Structure formats: structure tokens, C-alpha cells
Amino acid sequence: MEKQLYELTIDPEFADLIPPLQDAELSVLTDSILANGCEMPLVVWNGTIVDGHNRYRVCRENGVPFAVEEKAFDSREAAEIWIIRNQLGRRNLSDFQRCELVLPLEERLKAEAQKRKLSGKGLLPDHVPNLAHGLERTRDALAEMAGVSHGSLDKAKRIMESADEETKDRLRRGELSIHRAYSSLTEGNQKEEKDTEKPASEPVPVKKQEYTSLLKKPIFDHYEPPTYMKPIPFEPIAPTAPPDEPEEAEENTAAERVRELGRAFLDGLDKELKEAEREGLEQILAIVEDVGKKAVQTVKKYCNEHQEEKQP
Numbered sequence: 001m002e003k004q005l006y007e008l009t010i011d012p013e014f015a016d017l018i019p020p021l022q023d024a025e026l027s028v029l030t031d032s033i034l035a036n037g038c039e040m041p042l043v044v045w046n047g048t049i050v051d052g053h054n055r056y057r058v059c060r061e062n063g064v065p066f067a068v069e070e071k072a073f074d075s076r077e078a079a080e081i082w083i084i085r086n087q088l089g090r091r092n093l094s095d096f097q098r099c100e101l102v103l104p105l106e107e108r109l110k111a112e113a114q115k116r117k118l119s120g121k122g123l124l125p126d127h128v129p130n131l132a133h134g135l136e137r138t139r140d141a142l143a144e145m146a147g148v149s150h151g152s153l154d155k156a157k158r159i160m161e162s163a164d165e166e167t168k169d170r171l172r173r174g175e176l177s178i179h180r181a182y183s184s185l186t187e188g189n190q191k192e193e194k195d196t197e198k199p200a201s202e203p204v205p206v207k208k209q210e211y212t213s214l215l216k217k218p219i220f221d222h223y224e225p226p227t228y229m230k231p232i233p234f235e236p237i238a239p240t241a242p243p244d245e246p247e248e249a250e251e252n253t254a255a256e257r258v259r260e261l262g263r264a265f266l267d268g269l270d271k272e273l274k275e276a277e278r279e280g281l282e283q284i285l286a287i288v289e290d291v292g293k294k295a296v297q298t299v300k301k302y303c304n305e306h307q308e309e310k311q312p
Contacts (some may be wrong), residue, residue, distance in 0.1 A: 007063055009047050010056070014049065014083060018087055018171065021054055022173065029055070029058060038058075038065070038067070040055070041068055042055060044071055050071065050079055063245050084101045085274065087101055088101060095146075096168070099146050100160065102143075102145045109142070139153060155181075159182060167185075
């Protein structure tokens with residue numbers, strides 16, 4: 001093939017289908033062409049490059065002649081598919097780069113599959129081997145072309161749409177896996193959504209009804225306090241002790257009855273405390289304090305009355 005400095009057309013859509021060379025790869029290619037010339041011909045379609053964009057750039061910049069090979073395609077879609085399959089077969093690409101190559105074909109293959117389905121044709125054209133028979137198989141066909149799983153292809157698509165360029169470059173260099181990049185992306189999105197959520201409105205505090213005596217109101221409306229927690233009536237009783245029984249014995253007997261009553265109260269209180277919730281415990285504490293205060297006041301009242309009776 002004759003070599004010369006051809007003036008060829010670069011189609012931006014065709015060029016975008018080809019993963020860009022890393023700096024090290026471009027340096028190796030340049031050194032090879034300068035040392036040995038452009039050994040492989042550039043493939044063109046009607047004067048437009050379909051393979052050899054990087055070689056064309058190096059040769060034009062350094063004045064190195066090159067050969068061209070003309071290739072025929074039925075349509076732009078056929079040319080694009082050939083470019084992608086050619087790149088997949090010739091270059092050592094990361095999984096993410098392989099997904100980047102095939103995903104631009106998704107919508108076109110869906111449209112082509114739908115068109116052929118409506119026209120009654122079951123298969124896609126011959127220049128698309130092993131591709132989908134219908135819309136539901138398009139993604140599987142692309143995953144097969146890229147040599148990755150269906151799940152990896154879906155994750156790569158999400159990354160292409162949402163990730164920053166630094167993450168994409170790391171994926172292209174093989175420094176980061178598709179799965180790890182996707183996990184970081186979804187975790188970041190979830191955190192951002194959580195941070196931007198409107199704070200829940202503060203609950204309106206409900207003012208509790210106050211009671212003059214907690215002993216008159218049960219802890220719950222449907223709850224009836226046990227007998228030992230009900231108010232104890234204290235009514236003055238005239239002494240009825242027999243004249244032959246010492247007054248001290250009556251006082252000791254009364255004190256003993258009060259002691260037994262207190263023990264019964266404490267036993268019942270212990271049982272209720274074991275079953276009470278936090279809010280119930282606070283209410284029980286208030287009740288006990290109220291009972292104790294009233295008991296002290298009542299005893300002092302009788303002591304004072306008794307003292308007054310003894311005074312002449």
C-alpha cells in the first residue's frame with residue numbers, strides 16, 4: 001500500500017466511541033511510529049477515519065506517511081458497531097472502558113430491535129452478530145459484547161451518568177472496580193439525600209392536667225388503684241378503752257396496726273414497681289410523696305390535739 005500524508009476526515013461521533021489513550025500509551029505509540037514508521041494502515045470509510053485516530057494524529061504532527069485501507073459499510077450504525085467491536089478485540093481495556101464502548105449503542109439497538117419487531121423480522125442485521133432478538137435482550141447483548149455481566153453494565157451506566165471525572169479516570173486506568181465505585185456512589189447519594197431531608201416538625205407539647213391530689217386520680221383512666229393505695233380516712237374516734245386497760249397499751253396497739261398497714265403498703269408498692277414503666281414510676285413516686293406528706297400532717301394534727309387536751 002502506498003504511504004503518504006493523506007488528508008482524512010475525523011467524525012466527532014466516531015472519535016468519541018474510541019477510549020482515549022493514557023499518556024504512557026500515547027508516548028509508546030509515538031516512539032514506535034517515529035522509530036519504525038506507521039506500520040498499520042488506517043481504516044477509512046468514504047474518506048472518514050473509522051480506525052487509527054491516534055496514529056493519524058501522531059503521523060500528521062510528525063510528518064510520517066501512512067497507508068489507508070477503504071472499508072464499506074451499509075450505514076453509520078454499521079460503521080459504529082464495527083468501530084466498537086474492533087476496539088474491544090484489539091485493546092487491553094478495563095471493564096469500565098468496555099462498558100463505555102458499548103453503552104452508546106443501547107438506544108440505537110433498542111430502536112432497531114423495535115423497528116424490526118414491528119416489521120415482522122426477528123433478527124437484527126448481519127453486521128450485528130449475536131445481538132438481541134427483541135427489546136428485552138438488548139442490554140444482555142451489550143453486556144455480551146463488552147464481556148461483562150449484566151449487573152456490571154447497569155452499574156457502569158449509573159457511574160457514567162452520575163460519577164465525577166476523577167472517579168471515571170480511575171476506573172479507566174483499572175485503579176478502581178465498577179462494584180466499588182458504584183457502592184461509593186450510592187452511599188454518597190443516600191447520605192446527601194438524608195442530609196437534605198427536611199427536619200421533622202417538633203411535636204406540640206401536650207400540657208398535662210394538674211390535680212390537687214394525685215391520690216384522687218389513677219395513673220391511667222382505665223386503672224383502679226389497689227386498696228392499699230387509696231386515701232385512708234382519718235376521723236377522730238373517741239377513746240373507748242376499758243377503764244382498767246392502761247392508756248399506753250392502747251397507744252402501742254394502735255402503733256402496731258399502723259406498722260402492719262405500712263408493711264402491707266410497702267409490699268404492694270414493691271410489686272407494682274416491678275411491673276411499672278418509666279412514666280408510671282415517676283407518677284408512683286409523686287403519689288408516695290403525697291401520701292407520706294399527708295400521713296405526717298395527720299399524725300402531727302393528732303399529736304397537737306392530744307397535747308392541747310392535756311393542758312389545764
